[in-house]
Amino acid sequence: MDIQEGKQKFIESWGKMASDWGINRTMAQVHALLLVAPDALTADEVMDGLSISRGNANMNLRALIDWGLVHKKLKSGERKEYFYAEKDMWKVVRQIIIHRKKKELEPMLKVLDEVAGVEANCPQSESFCTVVKDIRTLSQKADKTLDTLIKADSSWFSTIFYQMVR
Amino acid sequence: MDIQEGKQKFIESWGKMASDWGINRTMAQVHALLLVAPDALTADEVMDGLSISRGNANMNLRALIDWGLVHKKLKSGERKEYFYAEKDMWKVVRQIIIHRKKKELEPMLKVLDEVAGVEANCPQSESFCTVVKDIRTLSQKADKTLDTLIKADSSWFSTIFYQMVR
DNA sequence: TTTTGTTTTCAAAAATAATTGAAACCAATG
DNA sequence: CATTGGTTTCAATTATTTTTGAAAACAAAA
Incomplete structure (x- = not known):
């Protein structure tokens, strides 16, 4: 080739x-x-x-x-x-994360917060409340993690990857 | 609501x-x-x-x-x-990772490996070789990380998240 | 075997997304 | 100012994706 x-x-x-x-x-x-x-x-x-x-x-x-x-x-x-x-791939990844987080994760999180109003007066609908709570928790974790990633530099990125794959 | x-x-x-x-x-x-x-x-x-x-x-x-x-x-x-x-959100995330990794990440990785044949007899086209090498390295890291994630259990997932957000 | 309740398939239609290309626009230059 | 070289816009077209719905297939029950 x-x-x-x-x-x-x-x-x-x-x-x-x-x-x-x-x-x-x-x-x-x-x-x-x-x-x-x-x-x-x-x-x-x-x-x-x-x-x-x-x-x-x-x-x-x-x-x-x-x-x-x-x-x-x-x-x-x-x-x-x-x-x-931009050819620095870590910057590329970071830009993509920033953009997609803003356009896709954040609006979803906003809806989950709104919907959590229902969750407040729960047990009425067990599965709905549980699922929303779980997804919300997970999304918030993801959101925070991405924030950290965005702030992190390339070497930190490698470090965490290294940690993850042992 | x-x-x-x-x-x-x-x-x-x-x-x-x-x-x-x-x-x-x-x-x-x-x-x-x-x-x-x-x-x-x-x-x-x-x-x-x-x-x-x-x-x-x-x-x-x-x-x-x-x-x-x-x-x-x-x-x-x-x-x-x-x-x-399936209502266990960790399982849901895992299934989605498995599916998308197989259908999207792996084919891309395969192409990068093929294209790496070019990379072998490099400096001819500096930027091409560098970019491909960088993306390949990054993708391989991502691939391994996802493998680890797939094998990991929910608590491990929380642990790594916790680590990441300090 | 036939009937009945249900799922599956898939060609055609509808909805959505991407692309074209020509006109409008913009700004540097003569 | 008019011209020239270039960019932007956007209505119309084209391509792609999704959905429909009716027919075919299936399988349990009569």
Whole structure:
């Protein structure tokens, strides 16, 4: 397998995985393309590289910037924008955690808190109260853990992983 | 908020969260419905409870069984099947990890291994090799960690969480 | 064997999500 | 200011995913 084929496979696979996780496939492919690019790319290069339209490229580049996974670079004397991906994988993981926590975990937690109002005057509906309480406890733990992870640095990350796998 | 309204909110929210994570919304709603149900439900009760068709209910109940999140129960003397959800949240988390790891992490890891063939005769394309190597290392760590998690019991789970949040 | 109650299947329809492309916009330059 | 090179927007289209519902399959009971 040569580099070109390898890149191709990587981009495809990264896109597939993302779409399994509810993330736009093309967004992930743009991300992958930038990850394996030796230098920052222009919107046109992204369009060509993935055979997608200008609108699509633009939308997904913006989304990636919004997620904090891609940055813009302006070359002096040039008018067009260049895009490059954050390549420190620990930063990448952290950005993804920050984004998904905010958009998905926190709203769920909010609902669980609301619903916990019911839980207060419990035994009426045993299983409902128990389940909500359990999920809420678990989610709160997850929330706190993620907060810690977000604040932690890369070496700490390795340390905890090492601990976990013994 | 009364219990009915609480259940409703919970089911909606569980479904929303699932669809954010690339899981069929209705599947998650069926799961939520069964989680908060005091007893096992029939397919018809699920259909009524969520206003969905028989085919849809059947498909998603099967999928939940496949994920190991729901079980079938046959009441003696009765012809129809009853369904109930696993309510031990640690088991639920574990089943989800098992399923998603197999379907999503492992295929990605396989591709990374293949692509690592390119990595072998590296410096040709610096960034590609570095990125692939980093992601591969990270994925392998995640894979091992999840294996440990899967084997671990609930108390261990709490312990590690406790450690993480200090 | 036939009837009856139930589950399963799957092609077609509906709903949802992603993509296109051309027009509008923006700002640097002549 | 008008032009040029580039970015953004978004209604319409296209692709993908989900759902329906009726027919087929199954299996217990008559």
